Amino acid sequence: MKLTRGQGEIITYALGSCIGIVFYDPVLKLGALLHIMLPVRQNKDDPNLLKYADTGLAETIRKMTAFGMLKSRAIVKIAGGAKMFSISGNASFGNIGERNAETVREILKREGFRIAAEDCGSNYARTMSLDVATGDVVIKTSGRPEKHL
C-alpha cells in the first residue's frame, strides 16, 4: 500500500487476479493505492496484512483516516480481478480474481464506501495509477487504449 498527499503519482503494476484499490480525498488531495492478492487472511499469525483484502482494506482505511480522510468525501475506485487462465472442465480453477473482487466490494459496502468506478474481470492484466494532484485514475493494458476511471 502506498499513500501520498499533494502531488505525485502512485502506480501498481500488472494486476492479474489481484485487485488495486484507490482511496482518494479530493479536498486534502490525499490518495492511497492498495494492491491485494487474496480475499481473507486465514492464518492469523501472518504478518503480511496488505496481501489480503480484509486486513489490507482495514489497514488502508485506518491510515487514510489518520491522515484526515473523511468517509463522505472519499472516492474509491477498483481494478483487476482478471481470470488469467481458464481450464475447461475445471470451473473453480483461476476464479480467485472474481472472489477477490467480490470480497473487496462486500467489505467496502460494509464499511460504508461507495465505489465510484471499477474495471474488473475479463482476462487481461492491468497497470493502475493514481495522480494525487487531480485524482485521475488510469488503467493501462497491453493492446488496448488507456482507460480513465
Added chain:
Amino acid sequence: MRIRDYGEMNLQDLDVMREIGSIGTGHAATSLSNMLQKEVRITFPQIKILGYDEAVDSIGGDVEEVVGATLVKMDGEINGLMLFLFNLEFANTIFEKMMGVSYPSFEAFDDMAHSAITEIGNIIICSYVNAFTELVDLNISLSVPSSAVSMLGAILTVPIAEYGYETDKLMYCTADFVIEGKTYNDWLLMLPDIASLNNILKKLGVE
C-alpha cells in the same frame, strides 16, 4: 510432513528436485526437437526458491512485459501446476518452422497462433511430466492446457495466488532451450504444492 514451506528445503532436497527437473526438461527438449526437426539442447536446469519479486527479477525484470504462457494443472498423487512461459522470439521460431509464418507482436496473434502455441506448450509440459512420473512412479492426471498472453507480473501471480495461503515462496525449476545454437529465454516451471513435494521426496527416499 517434513517440509511445511518451500523455504525449508535443504540442499539435498534441492538437488533431488534439480535432478527431476533435468530429466523432465531433457524429455521436453527431445519432443521439441522431434517437432521442429532441429537440434534442441537445454541449459543445465536450475532450482530456485523465490518470492514474487525475486521471480520477476530472475526471469528478466519487467513486470509489464507481455509474454505468452501455457498452463496445465496436475492432479492425483501430485497436485500442482506446470507453467511454460515464452517470449515472442521463441513463439516465432516455432511458427516459422511449423507453419511458415511469423507475427510482429503478441497482439497480432490469430486463433491459429493461439491454438498452436497452446499445443506446443502442452506437448512440452506433458513430456516433462511423463518423464518425471516414470521416475517417481506416481500417478498424475493432467488437465487440458490453457494459454494466455499477458503481462509477466500478472502471469507469475497465478501460482502465487493459487498457493498464497500455504506459502509466500515457490519452487521454480527452470531451464532454457537452445535451438540450433541460439538460447531462448523461456521458462518451464514445475510447481508442486507442499504436500506433493513431500510426497515426491519421500518416494525417492529422501527423508
